[in-house]
Amino acid sequence: MPAFQSVDQLLLELGNNKVRRIIDMLFKHREVSFDLMVDMLDGDEKFIRSLIAKGVLVSEDEDKVQLDEQLMSFLEGFMEIRDDIQNFEIDARIKGIKRRIRLYFLEDDISEKDKYVDKIKDELKRLGKVIRRNVIDLSRLVMQDYKTADNPEVRKLKIQNHNEKADKLIELIEALEGILKDDYFFTAVQDEQLNRLANHLRHDYLKPARTNLLELSQEIVAFINRIVYHQRIFKKLMKIKRLRDHYELEKYTNIEEVLAQDRTLFMDTRPQFRTRPSLDHLRSDEGYDMILKLAGKQQHRSQKLIKAGEVLDLDMINTKPVIEQRINYGSIKDKFISSDKDLFSFIMDFPFKVETPFEERTKVFCKIALLYESEMEFSAEKEDRLQLNGKEFAKVTPKKGNKSKSKATELVMDSDVN
Template sequence: MGTARPYLLEFFKIEIEKMAEIQTVPQLFKELGNPRMRNLIDVVFRFKSVKYELVVDAVDGEENLVLGAKAKSIIQIDEDENVTLDERLISFLENFLEINEDIQNYEIDEGIRSIQKNIRLYTVEEDFLEKKNYRIKIERHLRKVGRVIRRNATMLRQQVELDYKTAATAEVKKIKIKDHDEKAQKLLTLIHSIEEILDHDPFFVEDQDDQMHNFIVDLRFEYLRMARTSLVELSQEIVSYINKINNHDRVFKKLMKIKRLKDLYELENRTNIEDIFAHDLSLFFETKAIFATKPSLELLRTDEGLDIIQEVANKRQHLARERSKANLEIDLDGLDTEQKLEQRINFGEMKKKFKTSGQGLYDFVKEFPFKVETSDEDRIKIFCKMALMYENEMNFTGDVVRDKIEGKETEIAEVLAI
């Protein structure tokens, strides 16, 4: 540790030996209450491993603080003077911040076992307070399992994409991606196990109050369903990645073989490449043919099938709106009954003025000062056209505006600017 370091170690030896590891929460909070200690933990956590001198600089030269952190097992210092955080602290911070890069499905296994054990204890326990404690433990383990599942699903997707882009060789890519696929399938199995417990265990079926019911609903939709949807999509992407890797590897090997023959001046003699170039008129950039397949009824009954149905319904609704736009014809020349239209309507300018007017679209169009005389019927057409043209910038409230048009009481949809 340099010339002064042995002296400093001796100087603090007696005090360090008196120090004990942090045993209680107040002790931990007391240490974290020191701004320099917080800065030390932040620096070492962000950089994983930091040289001793840099850590001392980070705490304004207070070397005794660094040595005290080591004595209390907050940090570790190896023989090369590299400083790292204690594994327990790293694990806590990574789990709390949900940035742990390790896909640890065993945590979910342990969580499921703890849930089942506490359910059994809750069932046989007669003391009210003990039953309440078991109930709290069940909810805590469920919440933890949900967080781990969601985190693992997110990390798996990120790692698959990263390994596909950065792995050095095709074989390395395939090994890593297949390993991620196995973890994804295991995670799907664990999600199914939890859903089986929620669906069939009497604790959740019969003994639910409103608080527990709302908690289970959140767990299902914000954690389990989102994770399962992500994992199903990831499995499909993995198949695509593997196919791409195999195809790229096959093409690369062929190109290398061609290059080797070319370098030996044997390409024309040992292959039929001239005949191929003479007769093969392949279009390398031709659009790939896509063949649609019908989904099975079993698939449509699942949550994934429900998402597919919803997506198709949204597309059909969008197409219907596009047809409505195309079919809506406004005879702009008809807006002028006494003279030819001097200037066509600028819908873009109208939209800008409408957004700053604070009015509903119908009232805005009704009162808009067109340069030519405009009938009520034509204003209705302009209202409809603007609502359809700028649909994504409009708020269709579901309410109606009532007005007399050509002597008749008429209801018109209320449309506001977003």
């Protein structure tokens, strides 16, 4: 923001009551129409245009107003806020990307075209992260609410709310896939980084997210049906209990007749009964086939008993101890943060107690990068990518400020890592 020459000037401007109201609204809704912003400030259009001139607000087409991208990123990073799909304005984000694509074709200035492409790439990256984080959180919350909610109605409402979030996520995925299918735009831009980003989104973000959401939707339907069934059983039990407490159970129901005919108990194991076939059935062709089948099973069982009694050759027994590797990802992450290497090089050189091949080390690299994504920085630049055994890996480094290790981590023994 070149309009401000010092931090004091910037803080004074942002501390203004009107500016705080504007930032709060745009932080929640991401984008607001220019006319709505003027109405909120009682027609003070001049004040809004002054904020646009200072770089606090951005208005690309004189119709929509947004917060400056640097200011928005600072607020989200400082508050550790992630886009929640429940409050996420899908149409606004998708329309924003489509509007920039149209402006790209209408613009004649090459530098302005490049700015539109950069903003589109930033928005696509952001949407990919939003989808992945919300799918992970949604799967965790569904299981958590189903297991921890005591009241069946509360549990059902929470599960249904998660189902609505899953539907919105699918809607966002479909909208984003529609943009990525715009071959005319990607062919016209001819940006290698943009094409690589589009392929990365399709195969590493959208496709796995869609698969996980379909599986999650099936689980949600099964959970809801199970909750409804338990509610129906619970209501019947409560009705029986109420009648019993008022000594009216025998009077208004046929409980004695039902219990006299059915002696099964709730939660009892299913009884199994043996039925002996008749002699007439055994003399038939079907009975003969059944006898042959049972005789074959009996003969197979006797052969197993004979083999079990044979003396084993001790030379065929492997007496060497088998060492099983159990990886402590948290300990490895802490050691990586205190090192000066990138994550891939660190994992490739890590001294595991058991011999670990390249494929297993690659799995550990991916696992740590996904589990501790908030503590890592991912470089998307082509020159930063690492190549080994014909595969390409992103450069992952610790975020600044994560170099210090906790005391609890220092107490972890090396034996815990392997």
